[in-house]
Amino acid sequence: MNHRGRDRRGASNSLRALALCTVLALAFAACGSSRRSGNTTGNTGASTPGGTTPIVDTSNCPAGQDSVGVSGNTITLGTSLPESGLYAPFTAILKGERSYFNYLNAQGGVEVPKGSGKKYQIKLVDKDDAYDAARTVTNVNSLINDTKVFSLFNVVGTKNNLGARDTVNSDCVPDLLIASGAVQWGNTKFPWMLGSELVPYPLEVRVFVDYLKKNKPNAKIAVLKANDDFGQSYAETLTELIKGTNLTVVQTQGYDPESSDVKSAVTSLAATKADAFLLGATLLACPNALTAMGDAGWKPIVYMSGTCVSKLLLGAAGKNADGLLTVTPLVDPADPGNASLPAMQLYMQQVKKYSDADATDGIVAYGWTTAALMARILENSPKLTRSSVMETARNFKDGKGIGLELPGATWDTSATDWFLGETFQLITYDATAGHTKPLGPLVNLDGKTAELSPQSLLHS
Numbered sequence: 001m002n003h004r005g006r007d008r009r010g011a012s013n014s015l016r017a018l019a020l021c022t023v024l025a026l027a028f029a030a031c032g033s034s035r036r037s038g039n040t041t042g043n044t045g046a047s048t049p050g051g052t053t054p055i056v057d058t059s060n061c062p063a064g065q066d067s068v069g070v071s072g073n074t075i076t077l078g079t080s081l082p083e084s085g086l087y088a089p090f091t092a093i094l095k096g097e098r099s100y101f102n103y104l105n106a107q108g109g110v111e112v113p114k115g116s117g118k119k120y121q122i123k124l125v126d127k128d129d130a131y132d133a134a135r136t137v138t139n140v141n142s143l144i145n146d147t148k149v150f151s152l153f154n155v156v157g158t159k160n161n162l163g164a165r166d167t168v169n170s171d172c173v174p175d176l177l178i179a180s181g182a183v184q185w186g187n188t189k190f191p192w193m194l195g196s197e198l199v200p201y202p203l204e205v206r207v208f209v210d211y212l213k214k215n216k217p218n219a220k221i222a223v224l225k226a227n228d229d230f231g232q233s234y235a236e237t238l239t240e241l242i243k244g245t246n247l248t249v250v251q252t253q254g255y256d257p258e259s260s261d262v263k264s265a266v267t268s269l270a271a272t273k274a275d276a277f278l279l280g281a282t283l284l285a286c287p288n289a290l291t292a293m294g295d296a297g298w299k300p301i302v303y304m305s306g307t308c309v310s311k312l313l314l315g316a317a318g319k320n321a322d323g324l325l326t327v328t329p330l331v332d333p334a335d336p337g338n339a340s341l342p343a344m345q346l347y348m349q350q351v352k353k354y355s356d357a358d359a360t361d362g363i364v365a366y367g368w369t370t371a372a373l374m375a376r377i378l379e380n381s382p383k384l385t386r387s388s389v390m391e392t393a394r395n396f397k398d399g400k401g402i403g404l405e406l407p408g409a410t411w412d413t414s415a416t417d418w419f420l421g422e423t424f425q426l427i428t429y430d431a432t433a434g435h436t437k438p439l440g441p442l443v444n445l446d447g448k449t450a451e452l453s454p455q456s457l458l459h460s
Helices: 085-106 133-147 158-162 165-170 201-215 229-241 263-270 285-295 311-321 342-354 362-380 386-394
Strands: 074-081 119-128 151-153 175-178 193-195 220-226 248-255 276-280 301-304 325-328 423-430 435-438
Touching (some): 085 362, 119 133, 133 151, 133 158, 133 165, 165 193, 193 386, 201 229, 201 301, 229 276, 248 263, 263 285, 285 301
Parallel strands (some): 074 119, 151 175, 276 301, 301 325
Antiparallel strands (some): 325 423, 423 435
């Protein structure tokens, strides 16, 4: 959706996020005060789905902490996200998450393991970080040491999660379904972290390049990127993928991710009269860039980050968003043509019942779907322990029919593929209709993220 996500501290202000990220961070009280090596990949005593070879090494995990966060029939999860300040619109993710968990709890809860007859209520504790990475780390420490959560869940932001990853991994606390499409979640030195269904940023660029090679093979490309790891993922991947083609980058402009003011940067890019525009931005920077593009009379082929797939953001750009390209891992809740889908009907009913959110917004849909994905991981785990759930997440199979996942898509992971959102849809925005439309068949790049990622980011 959404959501995509943003790297650095400020995903840009408004909605979708997709961006992503986070961490379950730290350790003192809940897991002991000792610090260990971040590399815990390898042999493990964790329960493994279907008797597979373990991926996550638990030999150095603190003793007596594997079931922390489970009390009676309640599993406590923790999340940190901006609920105030410039990036407060990310709160829409939380509304989607809570709607799903409330719905699930009303049905008796999540059954762990599936078929056991034992159901648990899910309690989600949220903390506001205003998208400040330092506050995220403080929040994660509190969630682990004071609240004593079982797992972190859908923490928003790349830089936010990177700040806590050493502790999360040394203390063996799952940091699941990070709200970011950053490639760093594929770094095998940190196996206690897993990204969500957001499309990894390099795969977005791959789809855009493939589109240009087919439709505008000699295109001159202008790039707007946030000055952080988020923007760098787009820019560096583009540089690599156009090698050996007739595509060229004529200018790249960066912007401060703490601000959504991109007018001067876009004006400079427009002056190049480039044929294509890669918009590696998120939240309010996306509609602002599209508006500046329109003001300059520039009409390139536009690819916009999937983190901006939101009815609010696209609507804010008005006619300037018409015809742009982007990607999504989800069915668009703003499209009336999807209203008859059973999954959409359930979503609309429950979001209306449990929140005041605009259910047609892709960011809310992202929160709902990510919560459904978390529940699926829990129920697939042989045991309700941190190590077993983390191992299950690393061996996640046949992830179909989850929340508003696209029909025909599958999300899975393995020892050699640490990314979930590799099946998705290329879409275009119809400003008149007010929603996105599919462009071609589903894109399946399963197992391709690591090889398409800038190695400097993948291993950073």
